[in-house]
Amino acid sequence: MTQRAEGRTVAILAADGFEEVELTSPKEAIENAGGVALVVSPEDGEVKANRHREHGIKVPVDQKLDEAKAEDFDALLIPGGLFNPDALRVNQKALDFASAFFAQKKPVFSICHGPQVLISAGLVNGRKMTGFKAIQQDLKNAGAVVSDEPVVVDSGLVTSRNPDDLPAFNDKIVEELCEGKHQAQKQSVVA
Structure with missing residues (x-):
């Protein structure tokens, strides 16, 4: 076992779902990886999963969002599911929390429907991304440059489509986490 992310x-x-x-x-x-x-x-x-x-x-929830600060973390992961992103994308604290990682140039990882949170936070314009097939048009409409690939990496932003892509997604998570901050990580490109 490697401890690259120690x-x-x-x-x-x-959130639930x-x-x-x-x-x-x-x-x-x-x-x-040691992280x-x-x-x-x-x-x-605790939060409830769906299969x-x-x-x-x-x-178990380790920390309430009300108390969490992006500066206390090295990266952010937003899992998908149908209900999780819907709950988070209408929660201003969740959107602010996600935005803070971009502002601090820290890696952000999101899979499946998870990028919907980034759409609602205004963080996808001009970014190379992927997501679950059903949200790819939403990503395009929000200004993302979308490709239907297992994993897309854009200066610290790592997105993936679905559970079948988890091996490649997980590898990129560890790689980007070990690289740390990305100076090219940006909140959005004005069209």
């Missing part, structure tokens, strides 16, 4: 801490922004494997698999990859992955949520106590459309496990 000393690095990732905030996993999640996240896709279980899109949180658990990257979390395991981060921890296997720490903490669940940050507007919820208190596709069925109920999944419950995951």
